[in-house]
Ligand code: GTP
């Protein structure tokens with residue numbers, strides 16, 4: 366599993382994405398949270414998805430095909446403060462159209478920075494996904510950046526917020542693109558959901 370990853374195409378319009386013939390897993394979250402880095406970590410390819418220290422790097426819907434069996438999608442981040450209003454509105458529309466219309470979506474991985482206490486923008490976005498009954502999974506990122514105690518404190522605070530929102534709390538994973546923590550667990554989760 367996860368042996369052969371290849372880039373397929375980038376789109377600003379969800380209707381032009383590859384035909385929805387394979388199970389699809391999308392990565393979304395605030396700009397700079399580590400979406401592209403996580404994709405590279407999972408596929409063991411530093412250069413597959415473009416990453417950057419500056420937020421706002423990924424600007425389109427990027428499709429990758431894994432082992433000819435499933436699609437992995439790198440999306441632009443939300444909440445990028447420096448983008449102008451018009452651009453922000455366009456990205457918002459692009460992401461929301463994609464998420465609501467894409468019929469082969471198996472999981473929406475929402476990435477959360479494990480260094481932060483629960484952020485309203487993330488809670489709001491997850492709430493929006495929940496109302497649409499999208500298949501949400503939470504992924505905490507950058508766990509290498511602080512002690513396990515701190516990570517665990519933030520994770521629990523975030524999960525408390527999820528409890529207020531969902532009858533059945535979403536699955537979650539704690540990851541680091543640097544130390545590769547969480548890789549096996551997340552890969553297993555994807556593999557199980559691909560073959561369902
Ligand atoms: P946009 O495309 O701008 O929305 O950002 P993104 O969410 O794709 O983030 P990206 O993967 O480009 O990473 C942003 C920055 O965080 C880069 O400098 C990465 O090297 C760093 N980063 C990402 N994941 C980790 C991690 O697990 N640990 C550490 N230490 N740094 C990370």
Ligand code: MG
Nearest residue numbers: 400401422423
């Ligand atoms: Mg990116």
